[in-house]
Amino acid sequence: MNPEFQSMPEAIAPTIAPMPARERLETLIADILAEAQVQGVTATEAAVSFASALSVTVRLGEVETLEHHRQRGLAVTVYFGQSRGSASTADWRPEAIRDTVQSACAIARHTAADPYAGLADPERLVREIPDLDLYHPWALSAEEAIDLARECEAAALALDPRIRNSEGGSVATRAGLVMYGNSHGFCGGYPTTRHSLSCSVIAQDAEGMQRNHWHTVARDRTELETPVAVGQKAGRRALRRLGSRRLGTRQVPVLFAPELARGLIGHFIAAIRGGALYRKSSFLLDRLGTPVFPDFVTLRERPRLPKALGSAPFDSEGVATADRDVVSDGVLRGYVLDSYSARRLGMQTTGNAGGTHNLIVEPGSLGQEELLRQLDTGLWVTELLGHGVNLVTGDYSRGASGFWVEQGQVRYPVHEITIAGNLNDLFRGVVAVGADVDMRGGIRCGSLLLERMTVAGE
């Protein structure tokens, strides 16, 4: 540690590399398409991206890392009839573009013709690109970033003498620009920003150490939680884990905290993706139009919410995004498809090439305390460990920690247990959706109260 280090000896503003002009990326797309035409392809699509970022971590009051990031990307897919090939590079020089297109072409000469392959249908491409207000650059200097990270960590350390160690407070800001174009004549792109503040600290007592963290993330820095709020949440979350015990093996109702409920919805989405469906590797095959949740559950996709973290005016093949219901009244209304998987299933793309855009589980009316009362006696899960999810069968088994609850009251923290069940049964067994929505990502969901899971422990 260097106790003398208090301020930056040398100004290094602006802190993140300036973005190239949008026209530069449009020109690159045009150059790629032109080069592909020279190579005799029948269709081409290309994406070019640029991002720059600054991230800082302060640990125990001292700077630990100061990182400057600047990334470029260029990717192309070419088609000779129904055969395709892809290639990518970070090099934007003309000779690199030529080499990359040639690599893609060389591959396409060896791949088999696939009747479903090809660009998105021209009529589905976005016509007017709305401004979704996703770009709010933060002129953050390294000094300011360090101060914020330090303030965030200090708030956690000041909370309680049992918080004695830390993995640090961090601040990151990122700005990016992506451009997509294809040989249907489409070319579009838009800039985005993403800023975050996070903190991870360790609480210690005679029994041992427990770590926990919190973070806030937004496209506009004015929407971030304050450094003090983030630090204090991280600290409280670490403290409440002290004194964790194990549980005996049993079957009980389980309440998933909002940040983990988002993960459950993520597994649901993974099982209704086109790729999983046409490969028949999903536990939700042939379920369109049938109940998959209880009738009070509604899941909507709202891709064009201003400023939202999951927003996009078009997907990664240029298809316009649009509002839709994925689940309403508990019934599965639509899959998650791109043009390729849609063709294979004899359906239409849902504008989900590259992923989903703002999935929102309609919140219920109960807050956390009311949900704990409804849980009555059971497990409140606040952290999960591992990846024990089988999407072919729906079998779910993961490490967990959280709290044992009796008669609606938190009794003690628990750890070194697993929770298990089958996702089909878990989704049908949702008892309540909370009003306590976690907004920090592309899936927004409140707590989920599930009827029953198997807890394995002592």
Next chain:
Amino acid sequence: MTTDTLALARQQLLAPAGLGEDALHRTLSCLLGHAIDGGDLYFQQRRAESWGLEDGQVKNASHAIQQGVGVRATSGEKTGFAYSDEIVLPALLEAATAARAIARDGGGTRLQVWRSTQRPALYEPLDPLETLSADAKVCLLEAVDAEARRQDPRVTQVMVSLAAVRDTILIAGSDGTLAGDVRPLVRLNVSVIVEHDGRREQGGSGGGGRVGYGWFLDQDRALGHAREAVRQALINLEAVPAPAGTMTVVLGPGWPGVLLHEAIGHGLEGDFNRKGTSAFSGRIGERVATSLCTVVDDGTLASRRGSLNIDDEGTPTQCTTLIERGVLKGYLQDKLNARLMKATPTGNGRRESYAHLPLPRMTNTYMLPGEHDPAEIVASVERGLYAVNFGGGQVDITSGKFVFSASEAYLIENGRVTRPVKGATLIGNGPDVLTKVSMVGNDLKLDAGVGTCGKDGQSVPVGVGQPTLKIESLTVGGTQA
């Protein structure tokens, strides 16, 4: 084999940009213009391809080139880092100026004279992408698909992927390090779905290493993975719900060594121990396992996926003993944490790419063999679980709790392996799980070469291994309470 990999790396990374040693000197001197303890430049070019088969045909393939240079400056516990995807002198100097800003100007250490060490290489500096023609790659994938489908009419889907990477790196450090490496890596993965009476199950198998594609053609390896994937999937068709609760667990040899990676390895990485955030912090010399257990991290195994001639800071890899006859012996170190802990780097400083900072990471982590016949180990268990294949795992290094998820497991009843059970996650406590090891088999096996480890958002290839192990009590996360 001895090859001048440094010369190869210079030729590939520096020569095209007209960069010589003067440019390396100038950039490092720029870094050292501030009160910096040390710094390094990491030049990298990565060439990668992947070919994918489904529906019996190779329909997807891609090729990628990535190159750049990462510039790092360290001062005390502070690290400044910047990188560029253009390998040219102005970009190097710009990155150095950004990285050195963690310390005030003036008074840096002196640049040491270059020294480079050469030792017999663990793998050939080849470009694996060029070791088979495109037609032959397609034929290989088709043969694997046919072999899988030939095994059983219940096979409904076969997905095969074949991938290769060639990484060329050059490291120049202010401590005089000048080293280069050319690292080939190939991988084949087979995944199948089987269906019977409306029930669907999956199975998978794969392998690879720091070799050319020809390795898959030798000894029937590629087709062997096809048969193995189908065998696993068919067994899962018969699986009954897994038990829930704490019981005796016998782990098979090879990939189940992911236990050691999660329960032991991560907790012994230098960064967590320097900061005192690991459940193993300050416990060197203490008993953390029964005397049957000796665990090492060995980056020097020829051609293995987790092996490296030098780590990403230019330190030659080694075999580090982590636990010797049950006693905690050592940590895994990169240069920064070794310096701060007054220890010696162990060749475990690894990074995903030039755009990431090095961290202490594992290479090939395994337990040495014991004396028991594996059959004798199973026969000693009255009621328990026999787990032979696993997916991934995860660990909370501070509390020490870890999980790993079985993908092929059986019940042991009265000393005999009986019914297969569905996959389940196993959970335990790292610092005491090995104190419950009561028998160690004589059948040490390393995994087939598909492991990838994630830490702080960075992925690196690793290996694991172990002999058959009997753990007296471990919690099994099934559904049958």
